[in-house]
Amino acid sequence: MSHSPALDFQHVTKTYPAQTTPALRDLTLSVPRGSRTGIIGRSGAGKSTLVRLISGLEAPTSGTLRVNGVDLQALSGAERRARQARTGLVFQHFNLLAGRTALANVTLPLELAGVPRAKREARARELLAQVGLADHAGRYPAQLSGGQRQRVGIARALASDPELLLADEATSALDPETSAGILALLADLQRERDLTLVIVTHQMDVVRAACTHVAVLDHGELVEHGEARAVLNAPQHPVTRALLDAHRPAVTVEAGERLAHVTLPDLSARTLTALAGLGARVVAADTHAQGVSAWLALPEHAPDPTAHVARTAALAGGAR
Numbered sequence: 001m002s003h004s005p006a007l008d009f010q011h012v013t014k015t016y017p018a019q020t021t022p023a024l025r026d027l028t029l030s031v032p033r034g035s036r037t038g039i040i041g042r043s044g045a046g047k048s049t050l051v052r053l054i055s056g057l058e059a060p061t062s063g064t065l066r067v068n069g070v071d072l073q074a075l076s077g078a079e080r081r082a083r084q085a086r087t088g089l090v091f092q093h094f095n096l097l098a099g100r101t102a103l104a105n106v107t108l109p110l111e112l113a114g115v116p117r118a119k120r121e122a123r124a125r126e127l128l129a130q131v132g133l134a135d136h137a138g139r140y141p142a143q144l145s146g147g148q149r150q151r152v153g154i155a156r157a158l159a160s161d162p163e164l165l166l167a168d169e170a171t172s173a174l175d176p177e178t179s180a181g182i183l184a185l186l187a188d189l190q191r192e193r194d195l196t197l198v199i200v201t202h203q204m205d206v207v208r209a210a211c212t213h214v215a216v217l218d219h220g221e222l223v224e225h226g227e228a229r230a231v232l233n234a235p236q237h238p239v240t241r242a243l244l245d246a247h248r249p250a251v252t253v254e255a256g257e258r259l260a261h262v263t264l265p266d267l268s269a270r271t272l273t274a275l276a277g278l279g280a281r282v283v284a285a286d287t288h289a290q291g292v293s294a295w296l297a298l299p300e301h302a303p304d305p306t307a308h309v310a311r312t313a314a315l316a317g318g319a320r
């Protein structure tokens with residue numbers, strides 16, 4: 001069982017009562033343990049339905065879903081609730097209780113699990129420190145910024161020591177800078193705790209900033225999936241391309257040029273010189289934990305710019 005995927009969907013179909021069209025159709029998908037997987041799709045693609053299935057709030061109409069090797073539907077009510085607690089949920093609108101302090105919001109799941117007060121408070125303080133809020137334990141949600149509220153939400157999701165952290169549009173309500181901080185925090189926590197992170201989003205930027213793998217849904221069907229880098233660099237499905245194009249910068253390229261999205265190691269003079277050697281220029285760039293996400297304008301038939309930058313760096317390294 002230890003080698004089973006974090007999520008194993010086998011021909012999962014979900015049709016809501018009184019509906020004729022399934023919200024998810026014949027979904028077969030495996031999410032590797034220890035991955036940071038983005039599940040992306042446009043409105044109505046079936047993302048929320050997927051979240052409800054993973055968190056056990058809904059059951060598949062047909063097919064099976066195993067979460068860390070366990071089919072929730074095969075369990076009794078009490079066993080299922082115990083398993084559900086092993087999935088931490090992070091919500092778009094944080095879902096904090098307004099009348100409780102940050103600390104009391106984080107202790108809540110531990111309280112429900114019957115953990116004694118002193119122990120749960122110590123644990124909650126530890127978690128608040130991990131999300132950078134050691135000094136905010138006594139504040140109420142109204143006294144926190146959006147990003148801080150989401151950090152409390154993340155600390156609460158970690159309280160029951162989950163194997164899987166499921167973030168549902170966790171950064172959609174935040175400005176770009178705050179979002180970047182939250183995504184970096186989620187990625188760090190995933191690495192430190194060796195858990196599986198599933199990020200449900202409609203924004204390709206989120207996948208680019210934080211994910212190792214991606215699955216693209218459209219109209220309830222899986223249309224493309226794989227390692228994030230491969231899918232982002234060479235999207236195969238028109239829906240994936242459309243999601244990528246949503247972030248295409250509004251610049252006009254010259255005749256004989258095209259726009260391309262690349263991930264660069266940095267924006268150093270060496271990188272820029274290597275790009276210039278191809279006739280490529282950076283028209284938009286965004287720095288994040290895994291490098292620089294950049295849009296280039298480059299000659300129509302220029303070779304692969306990322307390979308060229310890597311080769312130039314290797315040559316410079318060899319000459320040192």
Ligand SMILES: Nc1ncnc2c1ncn2[C@@H]1O[C@H](COP(=O)(O)OP(=O)(O)OP(=O)(O)O)[C@@H](O)[C@H]1O
Pocket residue numbers: 016017019022023041042043044045046047048049050202
């Ligand atoms: N409780 C429900 N009862 C009936 N139909 C539903 C229910 N929830 C969702 N649907 C339908 O299932 C389909 C998928 O919806 P879902 O909410 O999963 O998509 P989504 O990708 O999360 O969309 P959004 O990004 O807009 O929230 C839609 O056609 C929707 O109308």
